[in-house]
Amino acid sequence: MAKEAQLLQLLKKELRSLLLAAREGLTPARLEQQYLAMVGKPLPLHDLGFQSTLELVAAMPEAVKVCHHKGRTLLKGIPDESxxxxxxxxxxxxxxxxxxxxxxxxxxxxxxxxxxxxxxxxxxxxxxxxxxxxxxxxxxxxxxxxxxxxxxxxxxxxxxxxxxxxxxxxxxxxxxxxxxxxxxxxxTPEMPPDAVQDRRLCSLPPLERRSMVAVFVSSIISPSQFYIQLYSKETSSKLREMMCEMRFLYSHRVVSDRYLLPEALLRPGQLCCLLLADWWHRAVIHRLLSPQQVQVFCVDHGHLKTVQRSALRLLKWCYLKLPAQALPCSLAGVQPMQGTWSSAATLQFQELCGSKLLVGITDEYVNGVLHLFLCDTSTKEDVYVHQVLSSRGHAAICKENVPSQGFQELNPSALYIQPSGQQESLAAE
Incomplete structure (x- = not known):
């Protein structure tokens, strides 16, 4: 009941502001449209137990006046001290x-x-x-x-x-x-009520050792510094549905303008969403490069991108629920021949892993980075990536996993993504 009362108070303030801005008042249908344009979601009628907009405004007579003019029902705002x-x-x-x-x-x-x-x-x-x-x-x-x-x-x-x-x-x-x-x-009396300001996404739960999972390698820097996405009917469909919903919502001009990232929130660590190739992606600001350019970390794919500030928007609260999908990984069982990976080794790794559904066999976590074996099962015989790199002179087999030097220098996931299990505490605040 406390949450409903709080929501009703916020709604009262928003509707009063919208109606005061309309000199002659608004019809219930027009008010619904203006609220959707301002907030980005419909009036929460059913959440509050109302069946219609008229029933809702009847519950706030101190904020909204119902008038009848020339056969039309008009709603007008009643000012308060604010x-x-x-x-x-x-x-x-x-x-x-x-x-x-x-x-x-x-x-x-x-x-x-x-x-x-x-x-x-x-x-x-x-x-x-x-x-x-x-x-x-x-x-x-x-x-x-x-x-x-x-x-x-x-x-x-x-x-x-x-x-x-x-x-x-x-x-x-x-x-x-x-x-x-x-x-x-x-x-714009304040930030949009459902805009994320000072929160972080959660990571996926840690995987058990020696478990087999279907994966896509989504971003590659080297064989000891890359990102994967777990592939399953549940997780993959949730990510796809979220991106489709974001594309539909943020493509609406009024909503897109409403969720522009303000100057005060243009800072490292700020969650936002980013337009890339006609799709919106969840991201975190990593560095401010100039007044117009920023570097962001795409939390669901693992990419670091340099983009224009104008391509960023505030992230809505509803898109916090899905954990960050990109997992920082290192290939288990191998290390570079000369201390650092050669360009040829990285290119070979990309050819073996790019755009393929692979089987991952988890080994262990080292400093928060998942070390795993990768296997291509699409051919007649299974192909283990670490064995191919070794047989072609790009890697040396090792018994113990070596910490990833690249992730030791920079691991955006460790900087900006909080451990799994803290999502509930955020929702309760």
Whole structure:
């Protein structure tokens, strides 16, 4: 019940802000659309036990007013102390428009006394004929094409700028001032409520020794420094489903803009998501290379990538659940011939492992890195990768596993991924 009450309070704040930003109110369907665009997920009606949006807003009469106008149901926001300044600004904007409309009507009426009275129609530019009768004129609508031809008086501009807290300095039209204020205080009052700020992903549970698993080698630096993905119907389908969902969600322009990574979170260790080749991937910022470029670690594939900052977005909380899929590994039973792996050895390793489903036989963990044997079972006879490297003079057989020098120098998984089993404690916070 405490979680439901907390969710309802947050929802009340978000709906109040959205409705205050809409001068004439919103229909229930339009409110649902705006909430989806702002938060990235539908209204949590069923989570709170409601059957419809109208039933939800009926439970928050202090925040939302239900009105009926011309056969339509409209929802309007009721300001509280935190949004009173916004409501006052909107009220001043409406009253200033009314004053300007009255002055324009009066001026038109004065001119009409000395001229013929043609039919009261607007020109394409949005102004009214000077040759017109004020008594026959329809009221001026508050539309952008009409407003754009009338600058506010000096005192009105100062009043709006004061309410905006200086946001509109240098802007002359109150419409622009209002938009700047609303974007700062209403549309983005804070971080998106489901954006990850200071959390880490969990690793997969450790594998038992001598267990056999199906694997893909997803990233290769050398035979003693590479990443694998475990292949199973459950884990592989979960990763694929998550990436499909991320692609659908973050490709929506409004949602993508909403989850832009702010300057304050552009820091090493920050979880985010990254657009690569039309797919979104979970990543961690590793280094800031320039104001526009960062190096990130792709937690599900093991790649280090240099990307533009504009390609990064905030990661949603729902994408924390799946553990990081890339496992740091080293080939068991071999070591390089001359202390470091030659280019030819790494190339041979890539040819043996790339784009293939292999069988991995786990040996042991050394400094958090999994040492395992790799076997290609797609041919008539099983091919063990470490034996091929040895027979072709690229590696020496060893009885004990040698710690991976490459991972000793840099192991992003150890830096940014927390041990398995801590996921529940995060969810409870």
């Amino acid at each position: 949004t009173k300044g916004i409501a006052d600004l909107l009220g001043k904007r409406r009253s200033s428009r009314t004053r300007r409309g009255s002055r324009r009507s009066g001026a038109a009426g004065g001119a009409g006394a000395a001229a013929p009275s043609p039919s009261p129609q607007r020109s394409k530019a949005g102004t009214l004929p000077a040759t017109a009768d004020a008594a026959e004129m329809p009221p001026l609508e508050s539309s952008s094409d009409t407003e754009s031809f009338h600058l506010p008086s000096e005192e009105e501009s100062e009043a709006v700028a004061t309410e905006a807290g200086g946001l509109g300095a240098g802007l002359q039209q109150p419409e622009a001032l209002e938009q700047a204020l609303l974007e700062k205080l209403i549309l």
